[in-house]
Amino acid sequence: MNSKPCILVTGGTGFIGSHTAVALLQAGFETVIIDNLSNSYHEVIDRIDTITGTRPAFHRVDMRDDQSLNEIFSLHQFDAVIHFAALKAVSDSVDQPLLYYHNNLVSLLNLINACMQHKTDKLVFSSSCTVYGQPEQLPVTENTPVQKPHSPYGNTKKISEEILRDCSAASLLNVISLRYFNPCGAHDTGLIGEFPIGKPNNLMPVITQTAAGIIPQFEIFGNNYNTPDGSCIRDYIHISDLADAHVKALERLIRKQNDSCFEVFNVGTGTGISVLEMVNAFERLTGIKLKHTISGRRAGDIEQIWADTSKAENVLGWKAKLTLDDMILTAWKWQQQLTQKTVYTK
Ligand code: NAD
Ligand code: WQD
Numbered sequence: 001m002n003s004k005p006c007i008l009v010t011g012g013t014g015f016i017g018s019h020t021a022v023a024l025l026q027a028g029f030e031t032v033i034i035d036n037l038s039n040s041y042h043e044v045i046d047r048i049d050t051i052t053g054t055r056p057a058f059h060r061v062d063m064r065d066d067q068s069l070n071e072i073f074s075l076h077q078f079d080a081v082i083h084f085a086a087l088k089a090v091s092d093s094v095d096q097p098l099l100y101y102h103n104n105l106v107s108l109l110n111l112i113n114a115c116m117q118h119k120t121d122k123l124v125f126s127s128s129c130t131v132y133g134q135p136e137q138l139p140v141t142e143n144t145p146v147q148k149p150h151s152p153y154g155n156t157k158k159i160s161e162e163i164l165r166d167c168s169a170a171s172l173l174n175v176i177s178l179r180y181f182n183p184c185g186a187h188d189t190g191l192i193g194e195f196p197i198g199k200p201n202n203l204m205p206v207i208t209q210t211a212a213g214i215i216p217q218f219e220i221f222g223n224n225y226n227t228p229d230g231s232c233i234r235d236y237i238h239i240s241d242l243a244d245a246h247v248k249a250l251e252r253l254i255r256k257q258n259d260s261c262f263e264v265f266n267v268g269t270g271t272g273i274s275v276l277e278m279v280n281a282f283e284r285l286t287g288i289k290l291k292h293t294i295s296g297r298r299a300g301d302i303e304q305i306w307a308d309t310s311k312a313e314n315v316l317g318w319k320a321k322l323t324l325d326d327m328i329l330t331a332w333k334w335q336q337q338l339t340q341k342t343v344y345t346k
Contacts, residue, residue, distance in 0.1 A: 005254055006030040008078045008120075010063060010111065011085030012056070013040035015194040016126065016180070016242060018048060019187060020082060023243040025052040029250070032076050034069075035085065036062040039197055047191040063107035066114070073118040080122035080250055083111055086156065089201065090130075090300065093153035104156035105163075112167055122253040124246055125177045127161055129235070129268070129305060130154040132179075138272075139235075139308040142179070142264045150300045161264075168261035175261065176249040181235035181268030181307050183242050185327035186334035193334030194239075203275065204236070204327070207282050208335035210290050217291035220275050221298035231275035233304035235268035238322035238330070242267055248318040259315075268307030269320040282328050 007024055011017045012033030018040075024031045025048070033045065033056050042058070049055040057076070061068045063085050086104045087093070093100040115123065131154065132140050133147030149155040164175045184204035186193030196205050199215075209215045223230040245267045252258055273281075279290055313319045 005079040013044040017084040019243040031056040066110040097152035134302040219295035233272040235306035241320040266307040272306035
């Protein structure tokens, strides 16, 4: 192994991938990014360079193209892979299931194949709390049963975990699957963040775009849930904390500290926040009144979920450090920067 382990980051110009690339470079890993730029921008590489003082290698590759992917593995000797590349819009996946199954699953299969051929046997996978559906007991632990997914997108995560579990059981790979709760916020420099192409669906970009006047007003999807204030509850986690969890997972694999060849960790804060609490916190911190209406429930929404994070804490040595205020303030800083000078181009 090199003195500096070399890590392939797929989907590395995307929201979570770019923050993780920053964390990896700052932790001393050599970092190679691939992305087809279907939901991100090449300028992100410049931003990562500005933040870290190191320019990661970048290759524009569509992972559905196995030949191009193999060429990347021939150019670099990877010690491990972090696999972010996927399509992630839940409602789009309902309209275009084949696109989602093809993109997310073929990319994964091609990646595993390339790993086999080039003797890279360590992989961190981007999974999601969506695999738990609406759990009967809260908080959810990693042993909470996985449920039938509500969307083709969710199903790609469930199936991907099954594929990875089977491949690791056949001694082909060592895998850590990180089940993210609700990532939000942005890098504290304001240089990288979430860049939803088209109308956002996730709460935080909906809020910041409303505050910026891009969205005239937004809907709160339901205030008659069985929760203290009637709105849905989620476990929002700061993107920089989430990025650090990847570094910890990677270090565990590289040091061969994993207890089994397929491990799962919840990555959240362990605290549930309601939609109304989020709105109130944003208004308190920024002084901006958010125009919104209360509408009916959004189809497919679960009522409430938050993570038991004790496994990540005890086994991975990782715990979220940043607060809800940090998530809101960095997301707002990022949004203001975007509104003032949009510099991304395809
Ligand atoms: P993102 O869209 O910002 O990043 C994904 C990146 O993958 C994009 O840059 C996109 O261009 C790239 N990509 C997609 N298909 C590709 C392909 N075939 N070949 C090459 N590149 C491809 O999304 P994100 O929020 O950073 O999510 C990263 C991962 O985390 C995804 O797997 C997503 O499903 C998972 N995840 C995200 C969330 C969330 O709320 N953001 C929650 C749980 C899990
Ligand atoms: C959060 C809360 C909404 C927008 C999604 C995916 C999940 C995972 C994370 C990838 C909910 C409410 C939202 C709005 C609102 N992604 N809301 N008005 O639904 O928990 O999860 O992202 O794996 O798979 O489904 O996140 O940010 O969309 O919603 O009231 O305009 O905000 O009803 O209660 P969600 P979200």
